[in-house]
Amino acid sequence: MTSIxxxxxxxxxxxxxxxxxxxxxxxxxxxxxxxxxxxxxxxxFRVKTKLPAWITIACLAGSFLATALAFMALSxxxxxxxxxxxxxxxxxxxxxxxxxxxxxxxxxxxxxxxxLFVTGLATLIAVYASEYMEHDVGKGYTRFFVAFxxxxxxxxxxxxxxxxxxxxxxxxxxxxxxxxxxxxFYKKPAAVAAAKKAFIVNRIGDLGLAIGVMLTFVHFGTxxxxxxxxxEQLLGYIAAVxxxxxxxxxxxxxxxxxxxxxxxxxxxxxxxxxxxxxxAMEGPTPVSxxxxxxxxxxAGVYLIAxxxxxxxxxxxALPIVAWVGTFTALLAATIGMAQFDIKRIMxxxxxxxxxxxxxxxAMLSSVGxxxxxxxxxxxxxxxxxxxxxxxxxFAGQLDLRKLSGLWHMKGWRVVSIGxxxxxxxxxxxxxxxxxxxxxxxxxxxxxxxxxxxxxxGWTLLFTAGLTAYYTFxxxxxxxxxxxxxxxxxxxxxxxxxxxxxxxxxxHAADHFHxxxxxxxxxxxxxxxxxxxxLAAGLYFVSPEKHGWxxxxxxxxxxxxxxxxxxxxxxxxxxxxxxxxxxxxxGAHDTHxxxxxxxxxxxxxxxxxxxxxxxxxxxSAVFGLTGIALAAYLHGPRGMVSGFLGNRVEAGKCRMDxxxxxxxPIPRWAENKWYVDEFYHFLFVRPLWVISYIFQTIxxxxxxxxxxxxxxxxxxxxxxxxxxxxxxxxGYALSMAGGVGVILFIVVLVTL
Amino acid sequence: xxxxxxxxxxxxxxxxxxxxxxxFISAVMFTLGLIxxxxxxxxxxxxxxxxxxFQASGIALVAFSRFYLEYTGQVFVIFVLTVAAAEAAMALxxxxxxxxxxxxxxxxxWSLLKG
Numbered sequence: 001m002t003s004i005x006x007x008x009x010x011x012x013x014x015x016x017x018x019x020x021x022x023x024x025x026x027x028x029x030x031x032x033x034x035x036x037x038x039x040x041x042x043x044x045f046r047v048k049t050k051l052p053a054w055i056t057i058a059c060l061a062g063s064f065l066a067t068a069l070a071f072m073a074l075s076x077x078x079x080x081x082x083x084x085x086x087x088x089x090x091x092x093x094x095x096x097x098x099x100x101x102x103x104x105x106x107x108x109x110x111x112x113x114x115x116l117f118v119t120g121l122a123t124l125i126a127v128y129a130s131e132y133m134e135h136d137v138g139k140g141y142t143r144f145f146v147a148f149x150x151x152x153x154x155x156x157x158x159x160x161x162x163x164x165x166x167x168x169x170x171x172x173x174x175x176x177x178x179x180x181x182x183x184x185f186y187k188k189p190a191a192v193a194a195a196k197k198a199f200i201v202n203r204i205g206d207l208g209l210a211i212g213v214m215l216t217f218v219h220f221g222t223x224x225x226x227x228x229x230x231x232e233q234l235l236g237y238i239a240a241v242x243x244x245x246x247x248x249x250x251x252x253x254x255x256x257x258x259x260x261x262x263x264x265x266x267x268x269x270x271x272x273x274x275x276x277x278x279x280a281m282e283g284p285t286p287v288s289x290x291x292x293x294x295x296x297x298x299a300g301v302y303l304i305a306x307x308x309x310x311x312x313x314x315x316x317a318l319p320i321v322a323w324v325g326t327f328t329a330l331l332a333a334t335i336g337m338a339q340f341d342i343k344r345i346m347x348x349x350x351x352x353x354x355x356x357x358x359x360x361x362a363m364l365s366s367v368g369x370x371x372x373x374x375x376x377x378x379x380x381x382x383x384x385x386x387x388x389x390x391x392x393x394f395a396g397q398l399d400l401r402k403l404s405g406l407w408h409m410k411g412w413r414v415v416s417i418g419x420x421x422x423x424x425x426x427x428x429x430x431x432x433x434x435x436x437x438x439x440x441x442x443x444x445x446x447x448x449x450x451x452x453x454x455x456x457g458w459t460l461l462f463t464a465g466l467t468a469y470y471t472f473x474x475x476x477x478x479x480x481x482x483x484x485x486x487x488x489x490x491x492x493x494x495x496x497x498x499x500x501x502x503x504x505x506x507h508a509a510d511h512f513h514x515x516x517x518x519x520x521x522x523x524x525x526x527x528x529x530x531x532x533x534l535a536a537g538l539y540f541v542s543p544e545k546h547g548w549x550x551x552x553x554x555x556x557x558x559x560x561x562x563x564x565x566x567x568x569x570x571x572x573x574x575x576x577x578x579x580x581x582x583x584x585x586g587a588h589d590t591h592x593x594x595x596x597x598x599x600x601x602x603x604x605x606x607x608x609x610x611x612x613x614x615x616x617x618x619s620a621v622f623g624l625t626g627i628a629l630a631a632y633l634h635g636p637r638g639m640v641s642g643f644l645g646n647r648v649e650a651g652k653c654r655m656d657x658x659x660x661x662x663x664p665i666p667r668w669a670e671n672k673w674y675v676d677e678f679y680h681f682l683f684v685r686p687l688w689v690i691s692y693i694f695q696t697i698x699x700x701x702x703x704x705x706x707x708x709x710x711x712x713x714x715x716x717x718x719x720x721x722x723x724x725x726x727x728x729x730g731y732a733l734s735m736a737g738g739v740g741v742i743l744f745i746v747v748l749v750t751l
Numbered sequence: 752x753x754x755x756x757x758x759x760x761x762x763x764x765x766x767x768x769x770x771x772x773x774x775f776i777s778a779v780m781f782t783l784g785l786i787x788x789x790x791x792x793x794x795x796x797x798x799x800x801x802x803x804x805f806q807a808s809g810i811a812l813v814a815f816s817r818f819y820l821e822y823t824g825q826v827f828v829i830f831v832l833t834v835a836a837a838e839a840a841m842a843l844x845x846x847x848x849x850x851x852x853x854x855x856x857x858x859x860x861w862s863l864l865k866g
């Protein structure tokens with residue numbers, strides 16, 4: 001194979017040159033930590049102002065600035081900066097007999113890319129939260145921002161850590177912060193239950209990650225990325241796979257990827273561990289936007305992108321990821337179609353879009369997957385923040401049957417436009433960022449040979465149609481049509497939204513005045529709208545490398561060393577024709593729109609066309625069909641001269657009749673296909689039974705023994721009690737008797 | 752010249768007082784005191800009975816002291832007597848206080864420790 005040595009050399013080269021980054025890069029993780037420390041003091045001194053928000057915003061903005069500087073100074077290189085030695089153990093001189101894990105940070109393009117949007121979005125969302133959380137000033141406000149800062153710190157550890165132990169630390173840290181923030185309203189039983197559910201479900205995935213990390217150490221003898229990715233062992237496996245000898249890779253090395261994959265499924269809410277994410281919407285909306293849409297849940301995608309070389313040596317890991325991702329995308333989309341809570345719809349769409357990302361990285365389109373992470377981060381954060389603004393303004397109302405016509409209400413235009421931008425992106429309307437990133441993934445599904453990927457491609461296309469439908473269902477129902485609203489049941493406390501005179505006790509509709517968002521929220525929504533639109537431009541930055549993201553990833557481990565050659569995936573198939581194609585194909589390729597001009601030897605095709613060329617049109621058709629369907633079923637009367645939509649009030653539309661016609665199916669979808677109930681039956685019930693048994697054993701056996709020993713002295717006392725007569729003479733008599741007995745014994749013994 | 756019990760040829764006719772006699776008196780006094788303490792309810796009488804037991808032991812100590820020609824016992828008795836005097840003052844004061852509580856000298860009234 002002629003092409004092996006150059007690609008291997010390229011991979012080695014990329015990993016060889018590990019420089020050391022300047023110390024100021026440490027500001028990226030340490031500034032959020034500073035915010036945590038300062039806010040902790042704020043909590044101790046019971047700050048009653050918005051000070052915690054300003055501290056957090058300042059620190060996060062500093063962190064973002066440091067990231068931006070690092071991006072300008074260090075992009076294209078791989079650098080390591082060590083804050084301090086963390087673990088440095090050795091028990092011999094042989095290979096694998098030392099364990100080194102520094103508290104250090106690994107700065108390469110993948111890291112920088114991730115940190116740019118993590119810190120940037122965190123800053124913006126902190127600004128948003130400063131207004132959104134203001135009804136809690138002096139109560140939970142400080143607690144919120146402590147957890148917020150801690151989350152960003154954990155995320156920097158996760159993304160920037162220079163070894164897998166740091167990744168694990170960050171992984172658990174973000175899990176903890178997610179738990180704390182979902183359960184932020186700890187007096188609300190649903191929030192507490194959701195927090196517990198998220199924590200427990202994540203535990204299952206985290207166990208997979210932990211095992212994966214341990215296996216990595218056992219097998220490769222190191223957890224440091226710099227060592228791992230240039231270890232001869234790993235490069236040898238990759239070469240073996242490339243030569244079609246995938247069977248030569250030891251089972252353990254292949255298992256690493258499978259366990260890491262389980263970890264990724266847990267954190268990124270993929271089937272079967274996705275159930276926690278929709279429930280996580282009980283947390284405050286800024287949290288949903290930052291943690292449960294934009295950043296934390298993409299950690300699984302990051303893990304796979306970062307560990308891509310390890311995944312490549314496993315025969316099954318990536319195909320499983322692709323299938324699970326696609327299935328999750330479809331499943332979550334079908335559930336999202338039938339929900340009525342707009343935040344839940346967005347949550348299911350997050351699960352669905354994460355499925356796209358997984359399918360993307362798994363189908364050797366790490367560029368597509370990561371690009372979708374970036375675009376999704378912006379438009380999904382935007383969508384959530386818009387939903388949050390609605391929720392904030394309408395006292396917690398999230399039911400799309402009870403809200404209508406926000407576009408026409410005074411003060412809601414910014415939210416409406418933001419929502420429209422987000423929906424267009426999510427629906428994949430042509431020339432939006434979401435359109436380009438999603439297309440890249442779907443096209444790759446048709447291009448990459450292997451394990452039924454073209455079927456997955458069709459499924460993803462169909463799902464794109466569903467996505468467009470449920471996205472615009474929300475938009476048409478809530479933002480267009482006649483102005484109608486009902487407030488939610490959330491008690492906003494003594495808020496200061498300009499109608500202090502009102503008693504909030506009686507939330508009767510005629511007393512209720514929705515309060516449109518003010519400066520902070522509108523500012524963030526505007527910024528995010530602009531960014532979400534501009535994200536499309538990233539695609540055109542360097543088209544020959546699949547856009548800016550492709551350009552960035554080329555210099556990182558996420559750069560698939562086979563990316564230049566689509567037939568590479570075929571090596572798992574041990575297929576001669578694929579190998580032949582591999583040889584002829586060489587190092588070509590610009591699989592963007594112009595790629596069709598090239599001879600695509602092993603390229604898959606869609607309906608006989610080159611996927612990269614026609615995918616834009618096909619997916620546009622699916623997307624626009626979905627939107628048209630949403631308009632027909634949910635649109636307000638008068639749209640497109642009365643043809644589309646006939647909704648005249650908030651709660652009634654054409655969809656009602658359709659739902660009735662298909663009766664049980666929409667109802668089942670609304671009940672999430674009873675997956676929760678199924679899990680409850682399959683896992684929770686047996687655990688209950690087991691715990692009941694153990695409780696009984698504990699009560700009867702363990703408690704019984706302990707109580708017995710407690711009861712014995714009491715029994716003894718009960719027996720001796722009559723001796724305590726309280727009569728002085730009696731005591732004297734017994735004393736004399738005792739002396740007598742002793743004397744008697746003494747006499748008896750001495751005689 | 753004092754003769755010891757062994758020299759005296761006990762139980763000979765009581766020609767002279769031997770250690771036995773002293774110890775006998777002591778034992779009788781102690782037993783009487785004990786019986787009185789156990790049977791009587793009057794606090795003052797009970798107190799007097801304890802005094803009697805004291806003196807009984809005092810007699811035994813003095814007798815032994817004389818018998819062994821050793822003065823430790825007698826010195827000890829002087830101390831016992833001193834302590835007994837002090838204790839008598841305390842005890843009588845206590846009795847007076849107890850009497851004021853219940854207007855009676857009956858010791859069986861005080862049975863707070865009954866289980």
